[in-house]
Amino acid sequence: MHAFASLFQQLDGTSSTSAKLEALNAYFQSVPAADAAWALALLMGKRRKRLITGRRLREICLAVTGLPEWLFEACHAQVGDSAETVALVWQQRPDRSATPNQAGTGLEQSLAQWMEQRLPALAALQGNEQAEAVQACWRCLPADQLLLVNKLLSGGFRVGVSTGLVTRAVARSAGLEEALVAHRLMGGFTPSAEAFAALTAAAGHGEDLSAKPYPFFLASPLELGQLEHTSPESWQLEWKWDGIRGQLIHRAGGCSLWSRGEELINEAFPELIALAELLPQGTALDGEVIVWHGDAEAPESFASLQRRLGRKAPSRSLQRDCPAAFVAYDLLEHQGTDLRQQPLQQRRALLEQLHQHWLQQADTASSGRLRLSATQSLQRWSELNERRDQARPQRAEGLMLKALDSPYLVGRKRGHWWKHKLEPLRLDAVLLYAQAGSGKRANLYTDYSFGLWNGEGALVTFAKAYSGLDDGEIRQLDRWIRAHTTERFGPVRAVEPLQVFELAFEGIQPSKRHKCGFAVRFPRISRWRTDKPASEADSLASARALMEQLA
Amino acid sequence: MPLAPGGLLQLSPEGLYCPAAQAWIDPWRPVPRALITHAHADHARPGCGEYWAIGASEGILRERLGAEITLLPVDYGQLHRIGAARVSFHAAGHVLGSAQIRLEAGGESWLVSGDYKRCADPSCEPFEPVQADVLISEATFGLPIYRWQSGAEIAAEILAWWRSAPDRPSVLFAYAFGKAQRVLAELHRLGVSDEVLLHGAVERLMAPYRQAGVAMPPTRPLAELERGADLSGRLLIAPPAAHRSRGLGRFTKAQNGFVSGWMAVRGARHRRGYGRGFVMSDHADWSGLLQSVRESRAQQVYVTHGQSNVLARYLREVEGINAEPLEGHFEAERFDDEQATAPAS
Incomplete structure (x- = not known):
């Protein structure tokens, strides 16, 4: 535990x-495999189980300190x-002031012992017994480890490292290719000494990764300067679809649909699993899960897909109202062979053949469930933005640009794939x-929280935003807020309606849940309009006009 | 809440006013006579007719408010007659020359704490418990999440951190007046004798400390460092306002830390992007505030700065002491303000 606490501090x-x-590298090389496994799972944010609620920890703490609840709130x-x-x-x-008895306190216990025995044992106790056990545990911990243990108990452990960085550190400490470690980690990691040993074992031929999806290759935001010198014709353009990224696989072991968050989402999309069964074994498709009616020109908005997400066993009527489709844009595995090192152009040709073949087997009713993401080409870079702006009627988020000769890499590697998103809407x-x-x-x-003017000279709440301003x-x-508060509702302050902000957002949809009658997607602050008086802010009518213009 | 009319102290637009002494304590605006608890910028402001302050703070006050101010230096514990009031200054343990000010007239006594702390500090006189009928106390760190370790322990952490990076410089951000010198004095006690580099804002305030006989390691202003000098293993002390400033361009590879009571909370450190936080404050922590209120034996307590509502409520409800927050332009030193640290301008 000591080593992990010190890693956390570093x-x-x-x-x-x-x-x-x-x-990370030093930690993984120096601790036993069981500890390394737990550290890996915790750092990747995969083991955020709440063993004891924050409220209960507070109760246990206040019982000893005797401080009033309101003071804790403050x-x-x-x-x-x-x-x-x-x-x-x-x-x-x-x-x-009583000297803590450090001997036999369990401080020297390993991270794995804490995670597998000590903390679950605390969680399993109840009432007074639990309170006393937690207090006894706290009494012998130094302040930094006390914080760590509380975070592990309450499931709130977080530290600023990305999955990619942890993957790289594990790969480095084991002397392996990062891509291999990333692949081995796909589909989840259950911490144990054996699992960590398998993760860091030397690369062997014929290694069986058939239960796992491939790590996704991610695009970076477009930097036109990086590709203006290339020929536009060396790029494949596609819409950037507004669904969720997925990998649809048919292998000997069965069919699976993985989300980008590495969740198995078979149950939520039975119609996509049904379509995968018609694909030949040894196939892995990369694409977008989206709601799309059979004969429609464009898919439905993200709001429709949201009705399907996280819903196990969707009803027939929901499947009818919000039918899912898989828009395929890449072929990662064909006839059991990993194609990822082949150029995109070749993967695409095989993907098109495969789709043709699939269409011949599918009945007419389900032929819209597997779609090819249409490719486009561009003659001149100067036409790029005009092309991108056509994404909106397609209900797409923008354009993807993929180099025709690009391999399918792991994670976000700049240079091969770019995304060029639509300019946000603004009010x-x-x-x-x-x-x-x-x-x-x-x-x-x-x-x-921000408001827009209604027709009667009043401001109506319209969106919340948390980001977009710099620290200053x-x-x-x-x-300003502290000095211009008009009323306080618990933690919320109402302020004088004087400050105007330009909000940017990705979409606007009618909504019954919102007082103003619509909901916006990903709202954030794009500018503090110190130049504008509140009277010149936008109105609900202008928001409605924006919505109608896009519909 | 405002102070009741007719009391020994009143709250005027200029600040706390004692009609009997015709004097203001740490006034916010220019007044004819100012009694100064200490020389931080939010307590000592320019433009007053005369300043009464502890002699040890004279150098700093003149550095910050102008060499030509009219200053009446006083000693700790000395009793002064000012108008109809009897006034005395008592050590507050906050920074060099800091004082609590006690006023007495018409059979009534008040104590204005100024900023104070109860932890030992080799760079200034220790806090003296003083009794009065009414106490006006600060509450910058008036929450039970604040509990200080001794300065010596924190200095040992700082030293270990500094020594752990022999191959690159270490930049320690600390308030230029008070904290920087306290850290230096603690480092001296730990046997540090190598030269420490100082940012100009810290350097300007060193002379009064040296004159007062505070033992510190040798220091050198950053500006006097020759070009291309090897900075590895060196320690620089700079004010927080210099964090990420262009002036520290030579220290881009440095590890950095901030020494402040605010560093007790992890989010506060993250917000400003400091690598390490060292929890050392020149204000009283929660138990220090409670102890001081109790020792003053005051029957009425007014609380200013920071967590005034919280501390007042706790004193009322848990300690059974008449206590109220006192509203006014009492600007708590906030983590985000560098006002108290910026060089006088």
């Missing part, structure tokens, strides 16, 4: 990627994290309410 204390990589508002607040408030216990709205954020935004008003603007606005 990762938490630097923003340098190379320093993080070094710390502390929480300052800290912004429940596990950390408990760890800090615990220092005020009256019997603090100027007035700041109405603010609420303090959490974590590193604790005690700063950073969660904002956040502090400036925080001070």
Whole structure:
């Protein structure tokens, strides 16, 4: 546990990627496999199980410190994290000066022992027995480990490392290719010494990865300067579909549909599993899961797909109202062979053949379930933005640009695939309410609600936004909010309706749940309009006009 | 809530006013007579007719408010008659020359705490418990999440951190007046004798500390460092306002840390992007505030700065002491403000 706490402190204390990589590498090389396995699972955010709620930890803490609840609330508002607040408030216990008995406290227990035995045992207890056991555990922990244990108990463990970085560190510490480790990690990782040994075993021929999807290759935001010198004809253009990324596989073991979050989503999309069964064994398709009616020109909006997501065993009527389709854009495995190193052009030719073949087997009713993502080409770079702007009627988010000779790599590698998103929609709205954020935004008003004018000279709440301002603007606005509060509702402050912000968002849809009558997607602040008085902010009518124009 | 009329102290637009002494305590605007608890910029402001302050703070006050100010240096514990009031200054343990100010007239006594702390600090006089009928106390860190370790322990952490990076420089951000010198004095006690580099804003405030006989390692202003000098293993102390500033361009490879009470909370460190946080404050922590209120034996307590609502409620409901927050332009030192640290301008 000591080694993991020190790793946590190192990762938490630097923003340098190379320093993080070094710390991870050193950790993975020096700890037993069982600990490395748990660290890996925790760092990848795959084991965020709540063993004891934050509320219960607080209760256990206050029982000893004797502090009133309202005082704890005030502390929480300052800290912004429940596990950390408990760890800090615990220092005020009256019997603090008693020397902790470090011997036999379990501090020297390994991370695996903590995760597999100690913490689950605490969670399994109840009532007083649990309270006393947790307190006994806290008493012998130094402050930094107390925080860590609380975070592990409450399922709130997070530290600033990406899955990609952890993968790279594991690969480096084991002397393996990053792509192989990424592939082995696909579809989840159950921490154990054996699993970690298998993950870091030397690469062998004929290794069986058939239960796993391939790691996804990701595009980067377009930097036109990087490709203007190339011929537009060396690029394949496609719409950037507004669904969820998926991998549809048919292998000897059966059919599977994986989401980009590496969740198996077979149950949510039975019609896609049915279509996969008509594909030959040894096939893996990369594409988009989206709602698309059989004869429609364009797919439905993301809102329709949301009705299907996370819903196991969708009803017949839901499948009829929101039929799912798989829009295929790449072929990763064909006749059991990994095609990822072949150029896109060749993979695409095989994909088209495969689709033709599939169409011959599918009945007319289901022929729209597997679609090819149409390819386009461009003559001149100057036409790029005009082409992209046609994405909106297609209900797409923009354009994808893929080099015709690109291999299918792992993760985000710049240069081969670019995404060129539509310009967001924009409206100027007035700041109405603010609420303090959490974590590193604790005690700063950073969660904002905005309103638009209705026909009667009143402002109606329209969207919330949490991002888009820089640190300086956040502090400036925080001070302004404190000085211009008109009313307080618990943690929320109503402010004088004076500040105008330009909000950017990706889409606008009618909604019955929202007072203003519509909902926007991914709203964020694009500009603080200090030049505009509130009276010149946009109205509900202008928002409605925007919506109708897009419909 | 405002102060009741007719009391020894009043809240005027200029700040806390004692009619009997015709004097203001740490006024916000220019007044004829100012009694100064200490020389931080939010307590000592320019433009007053005369300043009363502890002699040890004279150098810093003149550095910040102008060499020509009229300053009446006083000693700790000395009793002064000002108008109809008896006034005395008592050590607050906050920074060099910091004081609590006690006023007495018409059979009533008030104590204005100024900023204070209870932890030992080799760079200034220790806090002296003083009794009064009414106490006005700060509450910058008035939450039970704040509990300080001794300065010596934190200095040992800082030293270990500095020594752990012999191949690159270490930049420690610390408030230029008070914290920087406290860290230096603690490092001296740990046997550090190598030269420490100082940012100009810190350097300007060193002379009064050296004159007061505070033992610190040798220091050198950054500006005097020759071009191309090897910086590996060197420690630079700079004010937080210099964090990510262009002036520290030579320290891009450095590890950095911030030494402040605010560093007790992880999010506060992340928000500003400091590598390491060292939890050391020149203000009282939760138990230090409670202890000081109790020791003052005050029957009425007014709380200013920061968590005034929280501390006042706790004193009322849990300690059974009449306590109210006092509203006014009492600007708490906030983590995001560098006002108290910026060089006088």
